Amino acid sequence: MLQYPDAKAVVRALEPDEPVTLLRPHAASRAARFFTQKFPGKAMYAVKANPSPDLIRILWDAGVTHYDVASIAEVRMVRDTLPEATLCFMHPVKTKRAVREAYFEHGVKTYSLDTLDELAKIVEATTDESGKAASDLNLLVRLRVSSEHSELSLAAKFGVDLVDAAPLLQATRQHCDALGICFHVGSQAMTPFAYVQALERVRAAIVEAAVTVDIIDVGGGFPSIYPDLDPPALEDYFQLIHQHFEALPISYSAELWAEPGRALCAEYSSIIVKVEKRRGDELYINDGAYGALFDAAHVAWRFPVAALEDDLRNPLAEFSFYGPTCDDADFMKGPFMLPEDIQAGDYIEIGMLGAYGAAMKTSFNGFGASEAVQVADEPMHSLYRGDRPDPRSSDNVVSLR
Numbered sequence: 212m213l214q215y216p217d218a219k220a221v222v223r224a225l226e227p228d229e230p231v232t233l234l235r236p237h238a239a240s241r242a243a244r245f246f247t248q249k250f251p252g253k254a255m256y257a258v259k260a261n262p263s264p265d266l267i268r269i270l271w272d273a274g275v276t277h278y279d280v281a282s283i284a285e286v287r288m289v290r291d292t293l294p295e296a297t298l299c300f301m302h303p304v305k306t307k308r309a310v311r312e313a314y315f316e317h318g319v320k321t322y323s324l325d326t327l328d329e330l331a332k333i334v335e336a337t338t339d340e341s342g343k344a345a346s347d348l349n350l351l352v353r354l355r356v357s358s359e360h361s362e363l364s365l366a367a368k369f370g371v372d373l374v375d376a377a378p379l380l381q382a383t384r385q386h387c388d389a390l391g392i393c394f395h396v397g398s399q400a401m402t403p404f405a406y407v408q409a410l411e412r413v414r415a416a417i418v419e420a421a422v423t424v425d426i427i428d429v430g431g432g433f434p435s436i437y438p439d440l441d442p443p444a445l446e447d448y449f450q451l452i453h454q455h456f457e458a459l460p461i462s463y464s465a466e467l468w469a470e471p472g473r474a475l476c477a478e479y480s481s482i483i484v485k486v487e488k489r490r491g492d493e494l495y496i497n498d499g500a501y502g503a504l505f506d507a508a509h510v511a512w513r514f515p516v517a518a519l520e521d522d523l524r525n526p527l528a529e530f531s532f533y534g535p536t537c538d539d540a541d542f543m544k545g546p547f548m549l550p551e552d553i554q555a556g557d558y559i560e561i562g563m564l565g566a567y568g569a570a571m572k573t574s575f576n577g578f579g580a581s582e583a584v585q586v587a588d589e590p591m592h593s594l595y596r597g598d599r600p601d602p603r604s605s606d607n608v609v610s611l612r
């Protein structure tokens with residue numbers, strides 16, 4: 212892969228007509244080392260945030276041994292990429308065939324579930340031809356928790372309600388080697404108290420069910436950093452999670468797990484886009500809602516931007532973007548702050564796209580091709596560089612919308 216010092220060098224060398232993805236392996240590696248060294252338990256990577264095999268190898272080399280996968284295609288891809296990794300199939304609704312292949316062909320022992328039907332499905336799919344049930348399963352019951360502190364909710368679709376959790380935990384206990392409880396507080400959780408609240412619900416479920424619990428999995432939701440979304444230090448999350456985990460009524464050897472997606476890969480990539488047309492404060496660029504900017508369009512996420520021309524003058528002004536497809540929905544409201552005299556032909560870097568950027572790209576309308584190159588400079592923001600001002604001392608603006 213071609214390597215450049217930074218985005219401006221890429222523009223000078225390539226003058227690209229298509230978007231270019233800029234990869235920063237050093238940033239992903241640094242995030243992974245932070246989690247493997249500081250999270251007080253096991254941090255597995257949630258593959259859906261960015262399923263690039265290159266990234267997965269970078270995380271493995273930095274010490275991430277466990278991977279949260281959600282589909283049989285993810286199981287196969289991670290197994291092909293990392294033959295020795297431990298895979299955990301954490302989608303609470305799977306097909307029987309997927310579980311059977313995962314268990315018997317790829318050695319996957321860990322599954323999540325949120326209904327008795329799913330439990331029966333997993334038990335049946337992991338029973339061998341002689342009728343012998345699996346004795347080595349780790350089964351995690353997904354508990355529904357609040358997403359009120361997160362920018363993207365994951366509270367509606369999955370998770371058993373607390374009132375129904377006890378019979379499911381008791382039934383699951385009968386079929387597993389290790390019993391766990393997992394949850395997801397929603398993506399980009401802007402305060403560690405989201406996890407504290409969820410762990411209180413876990414406590415209530417354990418007390419009610421009176422079962423021995425071996426694994427507590429606090430899921431994903433660990434934040435990255437974006438305009439207007441400057442979270443507290445991740446150490447604060449880890450410390451509060453550890454403290455509340457330790458206080459749970461669980462077996463003394465119980466394990467703490469987490470499933471960070473965004474926090475491990477957001478800093479891994481950015482893109483260079485070209486302005487094709489300007490209409491007032493709207494810039495028509497060559498990537499958008501059906502490309503790497505899905506979240507910018509569909510949930511009005513504000514990614515950081517920087518103009519890559521040297522001859523533009525400040526001050527900055529507010530712009531919105533149209534993507535390249537012939538669809539009104541290919542619109543990103545922003546506002547994105549760029550020099551007020553930016554015009555057609557100029558290039559922009561859009562940062563912090565390693566999570567849920569590349570992963571969402573389509574080729575709708577013939578767009579979506581992009582070259583990837585490696586750059587050596589820093590991502591536009593970092594949670595891991597150690598030079599952030601203490602966000603607790605500033606106003607912590609929590610809401611986007």
Ligand SMILES: *Cc1c(COP(=O)(O)O)cnc(C)c1O
Nearest residue numbers: 257398431432433470471472473
């Ligand atoms: C999406 C997802 C994650 C990762 O969430 P982030 O907010 O990116 O950290 C982890 N676990 C499960 C089950 C998920 O669906």
